[in-house]
Amino acid sequence: ACGGGSGDGGDGDSRKISLGVFPNSILSLPTAVAMGEDFFGEEGLEVERVDAKTGPELIAGMIGGTTQIAGASTGTAFPAMKEGQDLKILPPFQGETKLVIATEKSGITELADLEGKTLAVPARGGDAETYVVQIMEEKGLDPSKITFLAAGGPPTLAAAMANGKADAAVGTTSSAELLEETGTEIEVLASPHDDTAGDRGEQGLSAFYATTADYYEKNADTVDSFCRAMVHTMEFMADEANKDTVVDYLAEWVGLSPEAAERVYELERDGWFTELEESRWQANAGYAGAPDVGFDHVVTGCGQN
Amino acid sequence: MTETTTGATRATTPTAIQMSGVTVEFADPLGGTKQVLKGIDLTVPAGQFIALVGKSGCGKTTLLNMVAALVRPTTGTVTVGGETPKAARRNLGFMLARDALLPWRTAQGNVEYGLELRGVPKQERRETARRWLEAVHLGGSERLWPWQLSQGMRQRVALARTWALDPDVLLMDEPFAALDVTTRVAVQEEFLRLWQSEQHKTVIFVTHDLGEAIALADRVVLLGEGRVLYDVEVGLERPRDLQTVAGEPRYQEIYNQLRSSI
Amino acid sequence: MTETTTGATRATTPTAIQMSGVTVEFADPLGGTKQVLKGIDLTVPAGQFIALVGKSGCGKTTLLNMVAALVRPTTGTVTVGGETPKAARRNLGFMLARDALLPWRTAQGNVEYGLELRGVPKQERRETARRWLEAVHLGGSERLWPWQLSQGMRQRVALARTWALDPDVLLMDEPFAALDVTTRVAVQEEFLRLWQSEQHKTVIFVTHDLGEAIALADRVVLLGEGRVLYDVEVGLERPRDLQTVAGEPRYQEIYNQLRSSI
Amino acid sequence: MTRELEEMTITAPDNATPVREPRRDPAETARRKLARRQTTKVRALQALLLVAWIGLWQVTADQEWLDPVLGKSPGQSWDYFVGAIESGELWTNTKATMAAVVVSWVLASLVGAVCGIALGLLPTVERVISPFLDAANAMPRIALAPMFIVAFGIGMTAKVALACTLVFFIVLSGARAGVRSTDSEWLRLSAVLGATKLQLFWKIMLPVATPAIFAGLRLGLIYALLGVVGSELISAKDGLGQLIASYSSLFQMEAVYAILILLAIVAVLLNQLMVTAERWLLRWQAPADV
Amino acid sequence: MTRELEEMTITAPDNATPVREPRRDPAETARRKLARRQTTKVRALQALLLVAWIGLWQVTADQEWLDPVLGKSPGQSWDYFVGAIESGELWTNTKATMAAVVVSWVLASLVGAVCGIALGLLPTVERVISPFLDAANAMPRIALAPMFIVAFGIGMTAKVALACTLVFFIVLSGARAGVRSTDSEWLRLSAVLGATKLQLFWKIMLPVATPAIFAGLRLGLIYALLGVVGSELISAKDGLGQLIASYSSLFQMEAVYAILILLAIVAVLLNQLMVTAERWLLRWQAPADV
Ligand SMILES: Nc1ncnc2c1ncn2[C@@H]1O[C@H](COP(=O)(O)OP(=O)(O)OP(=O)(O)O)[C@@H](O)[C@H]1O
Ligand SMILES: Nc1ncnc2c1ncn2[C@@H]1O[C@H](COP(=O)(O)OP(=O)(O)OP(=O)(O)O)[C@@H](O)[C@H]1O
Numbered sequence A: 001a002c003g004g005g006s007g008d009g010g011d012g013d014s015r016k017i018s019l020g021v022f023p024n025s026i027l028s029l030p031t032a033v034a035m036g037e038d039f040f041g042e043e044g045l046e047v048e049r050v051d052a053k054t055g056p057e058l059i060a061g062m063i064g065g066t067t068q069i070a071g072a073s074t075g076t077a078f079p080a081m082k083e084g085q086d087l088k089i090l091p092p093f094q095g096e097t098k099l100v101i102a103t104e105k106s107g108i109t110e111l112a113d114l115e116g117k118t119l120a121v122p123a124r125g126g127d128a129e130t131y132v133v134q135i136m137e138e139k140g141l142d143p144s145k146i147t148f149l150a151a152g153g154p155p156t157l158a159a160a161m162a163n164g165k166a167d168a169a170v171g172t173t174s175s176a177e178l179l180e181e182t183g184t185e186i187e188v189l190a191s192p193h194d195d196t197a198g199d200r201g202e203q204g205l206s207a208f209y210a211t212t213a214d215y216y217e218k219n220a221d222t223v224d225s226f227c228r229a230m231v232h233t234m235e236f237m238a239d240e241a242n243k244d245t246v247v248d249y250l251a252e253w254v255g256l257s258p259e260a261a262e263r264v265y266e267l268e269r270d271g272w273f274t275e276l277e278e279s280r281w282q283a284n285a286g287y288a289g290a291p292d293v294g295f296d297h298v299v300t301g302c303g304q305n
Numbered sequence B, C: 001m002t003e004t005t006t007g008a009t010r011a012t013t014p015t016a017i018q019m020s021g022v023t024v025e026f027a028d029p030l031g032g033t034k035q036v037l038k039g040i041d042l043t044v045p046a047g048q049f050i051a052l053v054g055k056s057g058c059g060k061t062t063l064l065n066m067v068a069a070l071v072r073p074t075t076g077t078v079t080v081g082g083e084t085p086k087a088a089r090r091n092l093g094f095m096l097a098r099d100a101l102l103p104w105r106t107a108q109g110n111v112e113y114g115l116e117l118r119g120v121p122k123q124e125r126r127e128t129a130r131r132w133l134e135a136v137h138l139g140g141s142e143r144l145w146p147w148q149l150s151q152g153m154r155q156r157v158a159l160a161r162t163w164a165l166d167p168d169v170l171l172m173d174e175p176f177a178a179l180d181v182t183t184r185v186a187v188q189e190e191f192l193r194l195w196q197s198e199q200h201k202t203v204i205f206v207t208h209d210l211g212e213a214i215a216l217a218d219r220v221v222l223l224g225e226g227r228v229l230y231d232v233e234v235g236l237e238r239p240r241d242l243q244t245v246a247g248e249p250r251y252q253e254i255y256n257q258l259r260s261s262i
Numbered sequence D, E: 001m002t003r004e005l006e007e008m009t010i011t012a013p014d015n016a017t018p019v020r021e022p023r024r025d026p027a028e029t030a031r032r033k034l035a036r037r038q039t040t041k042v043r044a045l046q047a048l049l050l051v052a053w054i055g056l057w058q059v060t061a062d063q064e065w066l067d068p069v070l071g072k073s074p075g076q077s078w079d080y081f082v083g084a085i086e087s088g089e090l091w092t093n094t095k096a097t098m099a100a101v102v103v104s105w106v107l108a109s110l111v112g113a114v115c116g117i118a119l120g121l122l123p124t125v126e127r128v129i130s131p132f133l134d135a136a137n138a139m140p141r142i143a144l145a146p147m148f149i150v151a152f153g154i155g156m157t158a159k160v161a162l163a164c165t166l167v168f169f170i171v172l173s174g175a176r177a178g179v180r181s182t183d184s185e186w187l188r189l190s191a192v193l194g195a196t197k198l199q200l201f202w203k204i205m206l207p208v209a210t211p212a213i214f215a216g217l218r219l220g221l222i223y224a225l226l227g228v229v230g231s232e233l234i235s236a237k238d239g240l241g242q243l244i245a246s247y248s249s250l251f252q253m254e255a256v257y258a259i260l261i262l263l264a265i266v267a268v269l270l271n272q273l274m275v276t277a278e279r280w281l282l283r284w285q286a287p288a289d290v
């Protein structure tokens, strides 16, 4: 099972894929559902999941050939493409899901209160930081008064919030629920689900999938099968009849109680889509500071037929 | 130089070291005890140079350590200058086979070490050390580290360190055993010169070398199986010439006596 | 035992070592060169025991190293048994002041070392080593590590190692200098016994100790400032008793001659 | 006991007789018995300490001194442990981690020892490249992780490579220091006895450097473990580090603690193994104290 | 040169005279001049190596041997470097990192040295707790990061604490090994001269352990840097590690490279400082070769 990156950019068994994902996150829920319901198998794909801890690691693992397709986000894919890495972007796309939250004990109730406070992000200069900055700027607030704190992964972030080392944070809907469940009372300052996150909240993308241009050229069929499986997954998730099943997947995948999972599901169920408009792509390129990254990176019509 | 009588003739001089009925037992690491000294009675008059010889393991070092308060007698008493050995430590000099110089101190620093431990002020310490290094012909080498000294020079530094404390009683455990023959003679001469040049100190000198014992000491004590087997006044006149002393008949006589009893 | 003539009387025996017009220069680390040996002519007949004495730094070790092919003469030639020193190495034994035992080998393993380097098969090696350890009275200590041996025992192992190779020529650089007096005499006796017990090997024996030189050797060569200052046949009869040899008039005579020229 | 060395704490036998008896004699067996008795005492004290520590942990959990996220009890960890043993999760991941540890340790140790001996033999080369080695050793390995992933993928190779970068330098500096203690007389003697270069390496240099190399190997083993687990924490398909990372992201700290303890046990066992090997291989060294 | 020790690589003067001249004499100054000349040669070779390495890097970038994300040229890194110097970004972050390095190194070294000496003096205690120390040392520090953050917050203290856990063990094992080399005769002598316990510690134990402690301190300094940067990589407000993390997540590898090189330079300088301090403090040791 070991033995380094398989590195077979399509030369090996083209029906086998290593799929890089960010585990235990709402961002990778489609993968969890697709694997649980064997939608990949139905397309004749053999998918091995490779978990990664950070977004950059997902991209690096894909470039290095360990995975052929990997989850990606505005914060990871755009910088890589800007630096010259030719990626192909695949569906499904997930709309913005990041919340700006504050602990109750910090006394922060609105975005304006953030000035002078400490806000935890996974890593400095990353997508979460620009997210807050852009929302603040759009609302005419001064983000330069916030102290940004690189808090790393979820446990460190949670710990920092819990003991007051951080007043606020950026997190997904599910991680906010998780915080509540582990005993940290939180206040939502901005959410894409109720227009409090402005343009960015409306237009932003939080997750999609990517592959290298090289792999895509050599294995267009496999990639298309992947997309088809994902389209199928989206249909399954959107179907009201499957609500309980999806909530179960979510609860298990993210580690939430069924009730919290259901709340998250209600918020996120319409967040996924399989086709992307060019304007929205360009908007995201702008958010990521990479306006030159063109729409030609996106594989349109993938798995739609 | 000063008068050169052997210690034995001064029957009226005060007693420097007195042992009566001394036994020493060690707890055997495997259980039980082991008697190393089995009833030693020994009186050392002040100013006497006594050599202690005997087979390896016969208890020479143990006896010396007792005087230095490093070992306590199991029975019997030991007094040094009328006091307990522990109390008498301030009047004690100690010299070992390996020079035991501290490698992180210069020659000067090593001579100062004992003075430092006794709280002698810096200026005085420095002068005393320098004087004694001069005395052992190491003036000019004060600032050398031990590794820069030859074995003979190192032992001479140890000599200076011992002398700088101006002890009344000198305990020496095979002090010259590690020296090669040529150096050995030179350092022996140095030592004898120092000892003869002032009011004699009381010396207990442990050695394996019978020749050295006879040539240097006033009195030779042979230990064996924890007892005194033989106790003889050397009676060779001082100052002695170490080059020629081996030729004297008295030397040969004692040598042969010791040789046969060992 | 075998006949005991001094090497000097066998004028017709073949020549073991021949040096003619040998000079040795070292590149001075500060630039320039330094002449250590300044024209040495020396013929050593096979089977002669020659002692090399002289002040520290006069070139004794350099001369020995030249015979061992560790130093090349700047001018002049050196032959050993008619060959170049390098070629003659297989007939060479080498012994140093510090025993140079390998601490990770047992006594046995150390004696085997030379044999091993020369590719002697295991079984033979083992037997030879055991035989030579017996010969130096260390039978039963084969399996001890060097740290378990006393200094005298260590030097005896070194002796066995040297002898086990059965060399024609023995080079010894102050082999007993590190030993204390008692051990020293014992090992000297051991050595002399070995040497006398068989066909004599040619020996060059460097020492600082004039007494040792005269007591052991057939011929004493005094080096000084890179030249031979003095070259004398000892002429004391063999086998010699090291305990008494110092009393012989011939010994005293050579001793005094050497002493004055050094 | 009559002996008193009042102010001293180290007491060495001051008449260490140079000749020690061979191993087989009765005094030796008695000495061994004594040593065994002492070992029993040490083990008992260790057990006591362990119990005390677990007790303290239990109290910490009971009294809720820690954040509820972090404060889990020994019992909870034990439950996870038992479950994970049964599911085989621990076994497969431990295997994956240990395989990488062994491979990286052996590889880096070999290369490090050879390079170290070489540097020890070539002092000028050493002077020239030692700042470069220092610089390389000061690279934060976590920062290099993306490069390792691109170069080696996410898997065994990347873990091994990362651990190697730690172990290599540790063993290298041990071996380099070891060679320095070569006695020039051994070389002179060997030269006269006609030793070849290869013989010199095997019969002199390697044994000379062995004690120092061993010190490096012991520390290296711990750091191989640290390196592999660290690499797994950042990115891996399997291994104990990967388990820690995923449980940690699920806030299941009781599992994290259990795995950390497992790691500690593994480290202690590995170390014990090294001590035993060392004692046998270096039995030619005089014991520090008997 | 007439001397040939053909098969040997180490050549030591075989008649090392025991008496060396004091420092001031002409032979000594000449020797120093020689040493300086050799140093110049070494420096020149190092410069050459450096240039060669930069050249190789340039070629790698030109030929696009690496993935475009990783393959940046020295020029690009230099541009970032100049820009970051001007913006002051590098300066403030280097200061933050170095402050933590120094604090953690000093703190852990002090505690480590004292504990190490204590353990060296108490062999039984050492036997009892050494497996616990091994176990603690084998804890993957990255996995402990959440606990450090809970305990110390995100900032200087957490960095220092994490680095301390590395440095402490390194210095401790150095000091422990150092005390072992105490000569019992020094203790006997000091006892007879009437040394107090405090005097024994300051005048015997500490100097005895100094060389080994120094070896630990040198390695410890490198690991203090690694620990602080590692901690910053995981979570921090500032510091070079934090800079690396953010540039790395933006795939601006030219900046990452520049910062890594800066780190390397800092490490080499720190090490050089240590060597100088060591040389002065340990001037009483016989030089390994002259
Ligand atoms: N601390 C100790 N514990 C147990 N036995 C000891 C101790 N010190 C010495 N002995 C034993 O006491 C005996 C006498 O030892 P001592 O050192 O006095 O002999 P020595 O005459 O000085 O011998 P050497 O000439 O070899 O120095 C020896 O058998 C030794 O093993
Ligand atoms: N490799 C070398 N390079 C430069 N000079 C050397 C070398 N080897 C020896 N010398 C010098 O040659 C001279 C003679 O040295 P040698 O070792 O032969 O003397 P020695 O008679 O053996 O002295 P000792 O009795 O001290 O051993 C000394 O001045 C020494 O410094």
Ligand SMILES: [Mg+2]
Binding pocket: B060, B061, B062, B173, D015
């Ligand atoms: Mg003794």
Ligand SMILES: [Mg+2]
Binding pocket: C060, C061, C062, C173, E015
């Ligand atoms: Mg010599």
